[in-house]
Amino acid sequence: MAPRIHPTAIIDPQARLAADVAVGPYSVIGPDVEIGEATRIGPHVVIGAHARIGKRNTIYQFCSIGEVPQDKKYAGEPTRLEIGDDNTIREFCTLNRGTAQDAGVTRVGSHNWIMAYVHLAHDCQVGSHTIFANNAQLAGHVHVGDHAILGGFTVVHQFCRIGAHSITAMGTILLQDLPPYVMASGNTAEPHGINAEGLRRRGHSAEAIAAVKRAYKTLYKSGLSFDEARGRIAAESVTRPELLPLAEFLATPGRGIIR
Numbered sequence: 001m002a003p004r005i006h007p008t009a010i011i012d013p014q015a016r017l018a019a020d021v022a023v024g025p026y027s028v029i030g031p032d033v034e035i036g037e038a039t040r041i042g043p044h045v046v047i048g049a050h051a052r053i054g055k056r057n058t059i060y061q062f063c064s065i066g067e068v069p070q071d072k073k074y075a076g077e078p079t080r081l082e083i084g085d086d087n088t089i090r091e092f093c094t095l096n097r098g099t100a101q102d103a104g105v106t107r108v109g110s111h112n113w114i115m116a117y118v119h120l121a122h123d124c125q126v127g128s129h130t131i132f133a134n135n136a137q138l139a140g141h142v143h144v145g146d147h148a149i150l151g152g153f154t155v156v157h158q159f160c161r162i163g164a165h166s167i168t169a170m171g172t173i174l175l176q177d178l179p180p181y182v183m184a185s186g187n188t189a190e191p192h193g194i195n196a197e198g199l200r201r202r203g204h205s206a207e208a209i210a211a212v213k214r215a216y217k218t219l220y221k222s223g224l225s226f227d228e229a230r231g232r233i234a235a236e237s238v239t240r241p242e243l244l245p246l247a248e249f250l251a252t253p254g255r256g257i258i259r
Contacts, residue, residue: 006043024061032078033066036085050078050097054085054110062092069096069122071140077104084110084128091116098123102141109146127164145180145245147202149195161254164245165202167195177254179219180245181212189258191220208242215243219250220259226250 004022005011011023014031021035024043029035033047036055041047043061051066059065066081068074079098082105089095093114098105102123108114109128117135120126124138127146136150139157144150145164156162156174163180173187181194194216199209215236219229230250237243250257 018055030066048081048097051081051083053083054087056085057083057087057089059089060091060093060116063089064094065089066095066097069099069140071099071101071122073101074099074122079122080105081108082106083108084112086110087112087114089114090118093118093120095120096122099140115152121158133170147198149198151185157255159255161249161252163249165195165198167198174258175255176259177249177257179257180249182216182258184258191216191258204242208240211236211240211242212246215246219257226257 006023006025008025009023009027011029012031015029015033017035018037020038022040024041026043027041027045029047030049032049033051035053038055039053039057041059045059045061045063048066077100079100081095081097087108087110096106099122106120106122106124108126111129112126113131115132115134118132119137121138121140123141126144129147130144131149133150133152135152136154141159142156144162147165148162149167151168151170151172153170154168154172160174161177163178165181166178167183169185172185172189174189178184183192183195184190185192194212196209215233218232222229233243233250234247237247
């Protein structure tokens with residue numbers, strides 16, 4: 001089946017659109033863009049060069065996808081944006097390509113729900129099954145784990161890491177790393193327990209959730225130093241696999257965790 005392209009859309013001859021791709025009125029798709037099966041591009045969408053977009057994505061009107069990074073060091077290098085499958089990207093979102101100073105690619109996984117006015121800056125690495133509420137803003141080089149949820153108007157400093165299954169409240173300002181499972185809010189962000197409801201909804205057992213709660217108390221309530229708490233959680237993760245994401249996150253250098 002030929003792609004369903006509105007006659008007012010402008011498609012570069014070097015773009016490759018799979019069967020059943022729909023492109024709405026006045027959208028512009030640049031060179032070296034690849035779009036997978038059954039993806040729908042709404043009206044007035046601009047997709048810059050060097051973008052890979054997977055299958056069954058829906059990109060709503062007025063989005064800017066795969067444009068050059070907002071980085072003064074960018075000198076025209078052929079960096080990329082890669083988007084997986086089954087993502088929803090709502091109105092006025094901006095997803096920039098990577099830079100030569102990092103991996104050269106901005107990545108978004110699959111099954112993500114990205115609401116209006118979200119910005120994903122250069123070199124961000126976003127996992128799968130995440131939710132970005134309206135106006136969540138990521139600076140460059142931010143890493144986001146699977147199933148993370150960012151509340152509306154969450155702002156994330158460059159090079160921060162956001163762990164899997166974590167969640168932020170509306171208006172949260174993250175200047176340091178947010179560990180897996182942790183709920184955060186405030187300017188600047190502070191921890192407020194674990195995302196127990198999210199874990200229950202995703203099928204984690206009561207025993208596993210209890211283990212995560214104990215690890216949270218070890219990290220934030222025990223009075224132990226960071227190194228002592230990290231060591232204790234690493235030891236417990238040997239027999240509690242649900243603690244492995246937290247133990248590995250704490251063992252990896254970053255900007256320091258919110259406290």
